[in-house]
Amino acid sequence: MTGSPTRPLIGITLDSEEAGGYSNLPWYALRENYSQSITRAGGLPVALPHEPEQAEAYLDHIDGVVITGGAFDVDPAIFGAKQRHPTVTTKDRRTAFELAITRGAVRRDTPVLGICGGQQLLHVVLGGGLVQHIPDEIEGALAHEQPNPRNQPGHSVAITKGTLLHKIVKTDELQVNSAHHQAALGAPQGVVINAVAPDGVIEGIEAPDQRFCLGVQWHPEYGVSAGDGAIFEAFVAAAAKTSPSSRP
Numbered sequence: 001m002t003g004s005p006t007r008p009l010i011g012i013t014l015d016s017e018e019a020g021g022y023s024n025l026p027w028y029a030l031r032e033n034y035s036q037s038i039t040r041a042g043g044l045p046v047a048l049p050h051e052p053e054q055a056e057a058y059l060d061h062i063d064g065v066v067i068t069g070g071a072f073d074v075d076p077a078i079f080g081a082k083q084r085h086p087t088v089t090t091k092d093r094r095t096a097f098e099l100a101i102t103r104g105a106v107r108r109d110t111p112v113l114g115i116c117g118g119q120q121l122l123h124v125v126l127g128g129g130l131v132q133h134i135p136d137e138i139e140g141a142l143a144h145e146q147p148n149p150r151n152q153p154g155h156s157v158a159i160t161k162g163t164l165l166h167k168i169v170k171t172d173e174l175q176v177n178s179a180h181h182q183a184a185l186g187a188p189q190g191v192v193i194n195a196v197a198p199d200g201v202i203e204g205i206e207a208p209d210q211r212f213c214l215g216v217q218w219h220p221e222y223g224v225s226a227g228d229g230a231i232f233e234a235f236v237a238a239a240a241k242t243s244p245s246s247r248p
Contacts, residue, residue, distance in 0.1 A: 007201040008063035008239035012066045012080035013101070015070040015117070016050060016094050033221040034068060034115075040230035043239060048101065050093050055100035064212075064239030065105050067098055069116030069219065071181055076132060085132035087181060099125065109236040112126045113231070114205075116180055119215030123205055126213075127188030133181055142167060142199045146178045154178035157203040163194035164214060165207050168234045169227030176203065176218035176225070183217060212238035 012035065022029075028049060035045040044059035048058055048065070053062050059065075065162040072091045076084045078099070098118070099162045102125045105112045114122035120130055131137045147152030153175035166172075173193070184202040187193050194215065195204030212235060220228035 004194070006240070007042060007044045008236060008242065009061065010045050010066045010239060011048045011058055011062040011234065012038070012045050012049065013048050013066065013068050013094075013098050015068065015089060031221070034066065037221040037229070037232045038066070038222070038236065040229070040243070041236040042211075043232075043236040045159050048097075050097040052096045052100040052206070055097065055104050058101060059108060059110060062110070063067045064111035064113070064235060064241040065101055065234075067102055067114040067121055067177070069110065069119030070094070072117065073132070074117075074121055074124055074130060074156055078128070079129045081129065085136065086110060087133045093102065094130060095121070101226045106207070106210065106213065110212050110233060110242060112210070112214070113212075113235045115221065116217060117182075118245045119217050120180075120182055120184060122213070122215040123188075123191070124182040126191050126205070126207055128205075129185040130189060131183045131185050133202070134183055135181070138183075138199055138201060140199055141201065142178070142197060144178045144180050144183070144184055144197075144201065150179060150219060151224065152177065153224050155197055157195040157197050157218070159204075160192070160196075163192055164208070164234075165194040165204050165210075165216070165231075168230050169225075170230070171227060174225055174227045176216075177222055178218060184215070211241070212230035 073088045087101040203217040207214045
Protein backbone atom coordinates (compact mmCIF):
# COMPACT_ATOMS: atom_id res chain seq x y z
CA MET A 1 0.00 0.00 0.00
CA THR A 2 1.39 3.40 -0.95
CA GLY A 3 0.11 6.91 -1.11
CA SER A 4 -0.50 8.80 -4.33
CA PRO A 5 0.46 12.25 -5.61
CA THR A 6 -3.13 13.45 -5.06
CA ARG A 7 -3.73 11.83 -1.64
CA PRO A 8 -0.42 11.00 0.03
CA LEU A 9 -0.33 8.39 2.79
CA ILE A 10 0.47 10.09 6.10
CA GLY A 11 1.58 8.05 9.09
CA ILE A 12 0.51 9.34 12.52
CA THR A 13 2.19 8.13 15.69
CA LEU A 14 -0.18 6.92 18.40
CA ASP A 15 -0.24 7.45 22.13
CA SER A 16 -0.35 4.39 24.39
CA GLU A 17 -1.90 3.60 27.75
CA GLU A 18 -1.58 0.77 30.21
CA ALA A 19 -4.51 -1.52 31.04
CA GLY A 20 -7.58 0.19 32.46
CA GLY A 21 -10.28 2.52 31.26
CA TYR A 22 -10.99 1.66 27.63
CA SER A 23 -9.53 -1.85 27.85
CA ASN A 24 -8.27 -4.34 30.44
CA LEU A 25 -5.20 -4.73 28.23
CA PRO A 26 -2.72 -2.04 27.06
CA TRP A 27 -4.20 0.12 24.30
CA TYR A 28 -3.45 2.84 21.74
CA ALA A 29 -5.12 6.26 21.53
CA LEU A 30 -5.33 9.15 19.07
CA ARG A 31 -7.51 12.25 19.05
CA GLU A 32 -9.72 12.48 15.99
CA ASN A 33 -8.61 16.00 15.11
CA TYR A 34 -5.14 14.77 14.07
CA SER A 35 -6.56 12.58 11.31
CA GLN A 36 -9.28 15.10 10.46
CA SER A 37 -6.67 17.81 9.89
CA ILE A 38 -4.68 15.55 7.57
CA THR A 39 -7.80 14.52 5.65
CA ARG A 40 -8.92 18.13 5.22
CA ALA A 41 -5.45 18.99 3.88
CA GLY A 42 -5.72 16.24 1.25
CA GLY A 43 -3.83 13.41 2.91
CA LEU A 44 -4.80 9.85 3.76
CA PRO A 45 -4.03 9.26 7.46
CA VAL A 46 -2.89 5.91 8.80
CA ALA A 47 -2.04 5.03 12.41
CA LEU A 48 1.44 3.77 13.30
CA PRO A 49 1.65 1.27 16.20
CA HIS A 50 4.77 1.24 18.36
CA GLU A 51 6.89 -1.34 16.57
CA PRO A 52 10.46 0.05 16.47
CA GLU A 53 11.70 -2.92 14.46
CA GLN A 54 9.16 -2.09 11.73
CA ALA A 55 9.97 1.61 11.38
CA GLU A 56 11.84 1.18 8.09
CA ALA A 57 9.05 -0.99 6.70
CA TYR A 58 6.51 1.71 7.54
CA LEU A 59 8.72 4.30 5.85
CA ASP A 60 8.78 2.19 2.67
CA HIS A 61 5.07 2.88 2.31
CA ILE A 62 4.22 6.27 3.80
CA ASP A 63 4.76 9.66 2.17
CA GLY A 64 5.03 11.68 5.39
CA VAL A 65 4.92 11.24 9.16
CA VAL A 66 3.31 13.25 11.95
CA ILE A 67 4.92 12.85 15.38
CA THR A 68 2.12 13.62 17.81
CA GLY A 69 2.11 14.96 21.35
CA GLY A 70 1.19 13.28 24.63
CA ALA A 71 1.37 13.53 28.40
CA PHE A 72 4.89 12.14 28.70
CA ASP A 73 8.51 13.16 28.09
CA VAL A 74 11.63 12.05 26.23
CA ASP A 75 14.04 10.36 28.65
CA PRO A 76 16.68 13.04 29.40
CA ALA A 77 19.43 10.42 29.08
CA ILE A 78 18.69 10.28 25.34
CA PHE A 79 19.85 13.88 24.85
CA GLY A 80 22.74 13.58 27.28
CA ALA A 81 21.29 15.29 30.35
CA LYS A 82 23.05 14.34 33.58
CA GLN A 83 20.03 15.02 35.77
CA ARG A 84 16.35 14.16 35.46
CA HIS A 85 13.70 16.57 36.71
CA PRO A 86 11.18 14.92 39.09
CA THR A 87 8.28 15.90 36.81
CA VAL A 88 9.64 13.81 33.93
CA THR A 89 7.54 10.78 32.97
CA THR A 90 8.36 8.48 30.06
CA LYS A 91 6.75 5.98 27.70
CA ASP A 92 9.82 4.08 26.63
CA ARG A 93 8.45 1.91 23.83
CA ARG A 94 6.58 4.81 22.28
CA THR A 95 9.73 6.94 22.37
CA ALA A 96 11.85 4.10 20.94
CA PHE A 97 9.45 3.82 18.00
CA GLU A 98 9.20 7.56 17.42
CA LEU A 99 12.97 7.92 17.52
CA ALA A 100 13.35 5.10 14.99
CA ILE A 101 10.76 6.40 12.54
CA THR A 102 11.84 10.04 12.86
CA ARG A 103 15.51 9.22 12.37
CA GLY A 104 14.58 7.10 9.37
CA ALA A 105 12.39 9.84 7.91
CA VAL A 106 15.15 12.43 8.29
CA ARG A 107 17.67 10.07 6.69
CA ARG A 108 15.33 9.42 3.74
CA ASP A 109 14.23 13.08 3.53
CA THR A 110 10.61 12.02 4.07
CA PRO A 111 8.46 14.99 5.19
CA VAL A 112 8.09 15.22 8.98
CA LEU A 113 5.75 17.33 11.11
CA GLY A 114 6.41 17.27 14.87
CA ILE A 115 3.62 18.55 17.11
CA CYS A 116 4.14 19.58 20.76
CA GLY A 117 5.98 16.59 22.30
CA GLY A 118 6.62 15.52 18.71
CA GLN A 119 8.54 18.74 18.13
CA GLN A 120 10.59 18.03 21.23
CA LEU A 121 11.44 14.54 20.01
CA LEU A 122 12.29 15.92 16.55
CA HIS A 123 14.59 18.48 18.17
CA VAL A 124 16.40 15.68 20.01
CA VAL A 125 16.73 13.66 16.78
CA LEU A 126 18.28 16.73 15.12
CA GLY A 127 20.87 17.02 17.90
CA GLY A 128 19.21 19.35 20.40
CA GLY A 129 18.38 19.14 24.09
CA LEU A 130 15.27 20.01 26.08
CA VAL A 131 14.20 22.29 28.89
CA GLN A 132 12.93 19.65 31.30
CA HIS A 133 10.47 21.83 33.24
CA ILE A 134 9.76 25.36 32.04
CA PRO A 135 8.58 26.83 35.40
CA ASP A 136 11.90 25.89 37.02
CA GLU A 137 14.19 26.89 34.16
CA ILE A 138 12.61 29.93 32.47
CA GLU A 139 12.35 33.04 34.62
CA GLY A 140 9.03 34.82 34.21
CA ALA A 141 7.62 32.02 32.07
CA LEU A 142 4.12 32.18 30.65
CA ALA A 143 1.51 29.55 31.54
CA HIS A 144 2.52 27.09 28.83
CA GLU A 145 0.02 24.62 30.24
CA GLN A 146 -2.86 26.98 29.62
CA PRO A 147 -5.88 26.86 31.94
CA ASN A 148 -8.41 27.64 29.19
CA PRO A 149 -9.65 25.06 26.63
CA ARG A 150 -7.19 23.79 24.03
CA ASN A 151 -9.35 25.06 21.17
CA GLN A 152 -8.64 28.61 22.33
CA PRO A 153 -5.34 30.51 22.14
CA GLY A 154 -3.11 30.61 25.21
CA HIS A 155 -0.50 33.10 24.03
CA SER A 156 1.14 34.50 20.92
CA VAL A 157 4.34 33.47 19.16
CA ALA A 158 6.65 35.60 17.02
CA ILE A 159 7.35 33.94 13.66
CA THR A 160 10.88 34.34 12.28
CA LYS A 161 10.91 36.03 8.88
CA GLY A 162 12.48 34.11 6.03
CA THR A 163 11.70 30.70 7.52
CA LEU A 164 9.57 27.94 6.05
CA LEU A 165 7.03 28.50 8.81
CA HIS A 166 6.77 32.21 7.97
CA LYS A 167 6.20 31.37 4.31
CA ILE A 168 3.45 28.95 5.33
CA VAL A 169 1.50 31.07 7.83
CA LYS A 170 2.23 34.41 6.13
CA THR A 171 2.28 36.43 9.35
CA ASP A 172 4.83 37.73 11.86
CA GLU A 173 2.73 36.68 14.86
CA LEU A 174 0.40 33.80 15.52
CA GLN A 175 -2.04 33.08 18.35
CA VAL A 176 -1.49 29.52 19.55
CA ASN A 177 -2.75 27.07 22.15
CA SER A 178 -0.29 25.75 24.72
CA ALA A 179 -0.11 22.41 26.55
CA HIS A 180 3.48 21.62 27.51
CA HIS A 181 5.90 21.79 30.42
CA GLN A 182 9.03 21.14 28.35
CA ALA A 183 10.55 22.90 25.34
CA ALA A 184 13.36 22.73 22.80
CA LEU A 185 16.71 23.96 24.08
CA GLY A 186 19.28 25.62 21.83
CA ALA A 187 19.72 25.39 18.08
CA PRO A 188 21.97 22.53 16.95
CA GLN A 189 23.70 22.75 13.59
CA GLY A 190 21.21 22.53 10.75
CA VAL A 191 18.24 23.64 12.89
CA VAL A 192 16.55 27.04 12.61
CA ILE A 193 14.32 28.45 15.35
CA ASN A 194 11.21 29.69 13.54
CA ALA A 195 8.89 30.69 16.40
CA VAL A 196 9.43 32.08 19.91
CA ALA A 197 7.00 32.87 22.74
CA PRO A 198 7.14 36.28 24.50
CA ASP A 199 9.04 34.68 27.41
CA GLY A 200 11.74 33.35 25.06
CA VAL A 201 10.56 29.73 24.98
CA ILE A 202 11.24 28.10 21.61
CA GLU A 203 7.92 27.37 19.92
CA GLY A 204 8.99 26.16 16.48
CA ILE A 205 11.94 24.57 14.68
CA GLU A 206 12.80 23.53 11.14
CA ALA A 207 15.64 21.91 9.24
CA PRO A 208 16.10 23.84 5.97
CA ASP A 209 18.27 21.15 4.38
CA GLN A 210 15.32 18.73 4.47
CA ARG A 211 12.46 18.70 2.01
CA PHE A 212 9.99 19.40 4.85
CA CYS A 213 11.08 19.03 8.45
CA LEU A 214 9.02 21.23 10.76
CA GLY A 215 8.17 21.20 14.45
CA VAL A 216 5.67 23.37 16.30
CA GLN A 217 5.21 23.41 20.06
CA TRP A 218 1.48 24.10 19.89
CA HIS A 219 -1.35 21.88 18.58
CA PRO A 220 -2.35 23.06 15.08
CA GLU A 221 -4.82 20.16 14.75
CA TYR A 222 -7.24 22.25 16.88
CA GLY A 223 -7.35 24.93 14.19
CA VAL A 224 -7.03 27.92 16.53
CA SER A 225 -5.90 30.11 13.61
CA ALA A 226 -5.86 30.03 9.82
CA GLY A 227 -2.12 29.42 10.10
CA ASP A 228 -2.77 26.07 11.76
CA GLY A 229 -4.64 24.76 8.74
CA ALA A 230 -1.95 26.15 6.45
CA ILE A 231 0.70 24.10 8.30
CA PHE A 232 -1.13 20.85 7.52
CA GLU A 233 -1.74 21.91 3.92
CA ALA A 234 1.95 22.66 3.37
CA PHE A 235 3.00 19.41 5.01
CA VAL A 236 0.60 17.28 2.96
CA ALA A 237 1.62 19.12 -0.22
CA ALA A 238 5.27 18.29 0.50
CA ALA A 239 4.34 14.65 1.16
CA ALA A 240 2.49 14.53 -2.16
CA LYS A 241 5.78 15.27 -3.90
CA THR A 242 7.42 12.21 -2.33
CA SER A 243 8.23 9.84 -5.18
CA PRO A 244 7.35 6.19 -4.48
CA SER A 245 9.86 5.17 -7.16
CA SER A 246 12.67 6.63 -5.05
CA ARG A 247 11.94 4.34 -2.11
CA PRO A 248 14.02 1.23 -1.48
